[in-house]
Structure formats: C-alpha cells, structure tokens
Amino acid sequence: MALRIDGKAVAAKVKARAAEETAALKERGIVPGLAVVIVGSDPASRVYVNNKKKACQETGIYSEEYALPEETTQEELLALVDRLNKKPKISGILVQSPLPKGLEESALVEAIDPQKDVDAFHPYNVGKLMQGRQIFLPCTPAGVIELLHSAGVEIAGKDCVVIGRSDIVGKPMAMLLMQNNGTVTVCHSRTRELSDICRRADILVSAVGKAGFVTGDMIKPGAAVIDVGMNRDENGKLCGDVVFAEAEKIAGCITPVPGGVGPMTIAMLMQNTVTAAKLQNGIGRN
Numbered sequence: 001m002a003l004r005i006d007g008k009a010v011a012a013k014v015k016a017r018a019a020e021e022t023a024a025l026k027e028r029g030i031v032p033g034l035a036v037v038i039v040g041s042d043p044a045s046r047v048y049v050n051n052k053k054k055a056c057q058e059t060g061i062y063s064e065e066y067a068l069p070e071e072t073t074q075e076e077l078l079a080l081v082d083r084l085n086k087k088p089k090i091s092g093i094l095v096q097s098p099l100p101k102g103l104e105e106s107a108l109v110e111a112i113d114p115q116k117d118v119d120a121f122h123p124y125n126v127g128k129l130m131q132g133r134q135i136f137l138p139c140t141p142a143g144v145i146e147l148l149h150s151a152g153v154e155i156a157g158k159d160c161v162v163i164g165r166s167d168i169v170g171k172p173m174a175m176l177l178m179q180n181n182g183t184v185t186v187c188h189s190r191t192r193e194l195s196d197i198c199r200r201a202d203i204l205v206s207a208v209g210k211a212g213f214v215t216g217d218m219i220k221p222g223a224a225v226i227d228v229g230m231n232r233d234e235n236g237k238l239c240g241d242v243v244f245a246e247a248e249k250i251a252g253c254i255t256p257v258p259g260g261v262g263p264m265t266i267a268m269l270m271q272n273t274v275t276a277a278k279l280q281n282g283i284g285r286n
C-alpha cells in the first residue's frame with residue numbers, strides 16, 4: 001500500500017512557518033496583508049476564498065475581502081486593483097478565478113503590481129519563473145514540490161510526467177520540476193500513448209480536471225502520484241483525477257483529494273504574502 005501524503009499536516013507546517021515570520025515582522029511594525037477579490041457567486045470559489053481568509057487568521061496575516069456583484073465592470077475592477085496596488089497595508093492581491101463572462105482576466109492580472117502578485121500569474125513573474133529567478137513561487141506547483149519533499153521523494157534525475165498544460169498548474173509545475181533537476185514530460189489532450197508515457201513516470205502529477213482520468217494501469221509501481229484535480233463525482237463528492245483505490249495499491253506514495261494539494265495551495269499563498277511584505281519593506285528573501 002502506498003504512503004498517503006497528508007497535505008493538511010504539511011500545510012500546517014508551512015503555515016506555522018509563515019506565522020512565525022509574520023510575528024517577527026510585526027515586531028518590526030510590518031503587517032503582511034492580503035486582498036482577495038471575488039466577483040459573482042460561484043459556490044466553489046466561495047469555499048476557496050473562505051479557506052484563504054481562515055488561513056490568514058491562523059497565520060496573523062491581515063486580510064481584506066472584496067466580494068463584488070456579477071455585474072461589476074472591467075473598469076471598476078481595474079480601478080480597484082489600482083487602489084490596492086497603492087495601498088500600503090496590502091502586500092498581496094489575488095483576483096479569484098474564474099471571473100464571470102465578459103471580464104478579461106488577463107488584463108486584470110497584468111494590472112496587478114508584480115510585487116503584489118502572490119499568485120505569480122503576472123507575465124513578469126511567469127517570465128522570472130522560466131529563468132529560475134522568481135520572487136514568488138506559483139502556489140499550487142510549489143505546494144506539490146513541498147509535498148514531494150515531505151515524503152522524501154528525490155526529484156533530481158527522476159522521470160516526471162505532468163498531465164495538463166494550464167497556465168496555473170501544468171506549465172509552472174513543469175518549470176519547478178525542471179528547476180529541481182527532474183526530467184520532465186508534459187502531456188495533454190493531443191498526446192499519443194498517454195498511458196505508456198505515464199507508466200514510465202517516477203513522479204506523476206495529474207492536473208486534468210476529470211474524475212477517474214488516471215487509472216491504476218497508468219502508474220509505475222512505486223511511483224509518487226500527485227493529484228491536483230478538483231472534481232465532483234456523480235454523488236457530488238469532491239474527488240481528484242486519480243482512481244485512488246487502484247492507485248494506492250501500485251504507487252509508492254500518493255496524495256488524496258481532499259486533504260492533499262488543496263490545503264498546500266493556500267499555505268503557499270500565505271508564504272508568498274509574507275514574502276511580498278518583506279520585499280515591499282526592503283527585507284531580502286530568506
């Protein structure tokens with residue numbers, strides 16, 4: 001049976017570290033602050049935003065929430081981002097996706113001051129990541145790396161396969177695995193012989209968004225299997241991309257959903273908010 005990686009426990013450690021740093025900053029009169037902007041009433045987004053708020057409270061980070069109606073215009077949002085860019089109390093800005101139709105996410109992300117872009121979605125930060133000179137780590141991929149470390153999984157020299165090529169997970173995940181000296185293959189909807197490629201992976205990261213996508217026969221015995229999927233099954237229950245019951249018989253270690261990557265995303269966001277506060281106050285990265 002595979003080792004089950006406890007994302008909640010690892011996230012608690014990351015948040016404790018962020019809380020310590022926050023306390024130390026407060027002694028110097030610096031309070032990290034996060035602004036979360038949510039538009040419309042997507043119920044999943046509501047849950048995530050509440051979790052982010054709770055994490056801020058746990059770590060001592062100041063937070064502001066802007067819950068705006070569905071009808072909010074692009075101009076109004078740009079004006080809000082501009083205000084938050086200039087607001088000293090706010091170290092980090094996050095615009096929760098997805099946005100209602102008619103709003104252009106990329107323009108909003110590009111309006112965020114790159115030094116406050118704690119999601120690391122701004123093209124400046126994406127470019128920095130490609131160069132291995134990032135100031136902010138992308139939250140979900142960075143959380144995956146932490147989970148691998150926590151399970152004692154060596155990345156250097158390993159065959160890593162990422163399923164999915166999104167801007168928020170697949171692409172930055174590949175970058176971070178590469179920075180950690182993994183040999184990385186990125187698969188997607190047009191990939192041929194997907195199962196064969198996956199079966200060669202020492203580290204398999206699935207970010208597809210389809211329940212049941214990764215079956216036991218796609219997993220190399222002893223592999224580390226990281227499930228980034230956030231789906232609902234036919235009973236409305238939260239589940240990942242991986243058929244967990246099959247995979248845990250074959251993998252060496254595996255993350256569950258819930259309780260795997262999700263809590264890590266939020267913990268890394270706290271870490272980035274602390275980093276942002278330091279940066280804006282002329283304190284170098286540790």
Ligand SMILES: Nc1nc(=O)c2c([nH]1)NC[C@@H]1CN(c3ccc(C(=O)N[C@@H](CCC(=O)O)C(=O)O)cc3)C=[N+]21
Nearest residue numbers: 047048051094095096097098119258259260262263265
């Ligand atoms: N600008 C932006 N930044 C994001 O980081 C961002 C976003 N937009 N839009 C949506 C996705 C998704 N995401 C999750 C965060 C936490 C959990 C999480 O805490 N999951 C829990 C369960 C939560 C539940 O019960 O539904 C778990 O897996 O154990 C899940 C998903 C952040 N995202």
